[in-house]
Amino acid sequence: MLGTIILMVGWVVATAGFALMFTLHPHGRAWAVYGLMLAAAGDILSFVGDVIFVGANSLYYALGKGAITILIFWLVICAVFYFLVVTSRPAPGAPPLGE
Numbered sequence: 745m746l747g748t749i750i751l752m753v754g755w756v757v758a759t760a761g762f763a764l765m766f767t768l769h770p771h772g773r774a775w776a777v778y779g780l781m782l783a784a785a786g787d788i789l790s791f792v793g794d795v796i797f798v799g800a801n802s803l804y805y806a807l808g809k810g811a812i813t814i815l816i817f818w819l820v821i822c823a824v825f826y827f828l829v830v831t832s833r834p835a836p837g838a839p840p841l842g843e
Contacts, residue, residue, distance in 0.1 A: 747790030751818070754783030758825070765832070776829045784822045791815040 758779025764772030794811045 745793065747786050747788070747793050750786030751783050751790055752786070754779050754781070754786050758783060761829075765829070770834075773829055773832070773834060777826065780822050780826045780829070784819060787815060787818040787822070 756779070758776050761772050761774070761776030761779050764775055766772075791811055791814070794814075
């Protein structure tokens with residue numbers, strides 16, 4: 745459950761970063777990148793929790809049923825958005841992404 749909460753917080757932060765990028769705020773890219781990294785970490789943590797939960801409760805549903813598919817799907821989505829954010833032109837007067 746903690747992984748899902750981190751995943752959701754990451755997407756909220758990334759969405760705020762996307763909105764800031766849209767309004768040409770100089771720190772929007774950094775917020776978007778940090779949010780996407782948080783979402784990816786939450787997705788991995790959620791996958792680990794799902795495997796442990798399913799492994800402990802095999803009567804609930806079959807082990808790994810869809811868990812790896814969901815992990816790969818969200819990691820691909822995060823990677824696509826990360827690529828789009830990193831390769832986009834920064835707002836005028838924005839600091840470099842590493843600072």
